[in-house]
Amino acid sequence: MDLSLYLPGISLVDIDNDGDNDAFIGTLDGEIYFFKNKTVNVGVESINAENGLKIYPNPAVNEIKIDLSSFNNQNVSISLIDITGKTVALYNLANSNTIDISNLKSGIYFVKADSPEKTKTTKLVIK
Numbered sequence: 001m002d003l004s005l006y007l008p009g010i011s012l013v014d015i016d017n018d019g020d021n022d023a024f025i026g027t028l029d030g031e032i033y034f035f036k037n038k039t040v041n042v043g044v045e046s047i048n049a050e051n052g053l054k055i056y057p058n059p060a061v062n063e064i065k066i067d068l069s070s071f072n073n074q075n076v077s078i079s080l081i082d083i084t085g086k087t088v089a090l091y092n093l094a095n096s097n098t099i100d101i102s103n104l105k106s107g108i109y110f111v112k113a114d115s116p117e118k119t120k121t122t123k124l125v126i127k
């Protein structure tokens with residue numbers, strides 16, 4: 001059996017014919033998630049532009065750099081969250097803005113940056 005046909009991804013379709021798209025999200029582990037009447041924004045740049053949190057490179061392979069300039073040199077807590085909502089890694093950044101992601105599986109993640117004054121979230125794609 002050729003498993004290369006079963007890659008993770010997002011599919012939008014109006015499965016129940018109510019005029020609103022429904023989302024199916026598949027993972028590398030073979031799990032499928034269904035979200036009724038959901039709009040899914042898959043544009044990484046549009047998310048980054050809206051909240052000012054910039055991550056590069058995106059998509060990434062081994063490490064990412066996070067532009068923390070909007071946090072005014074505060075200590076920032078970084079959470080990496082998978083598409084199921086599970087926090088898979090936590091970091092505290094003060095002087096460095098580089099994070100090693102080589103131990104994470106390929107897929108879509110959310111990066112949440114918290115400081116005492118603000119919280120920002122953006123999407124990250126790991127190859």
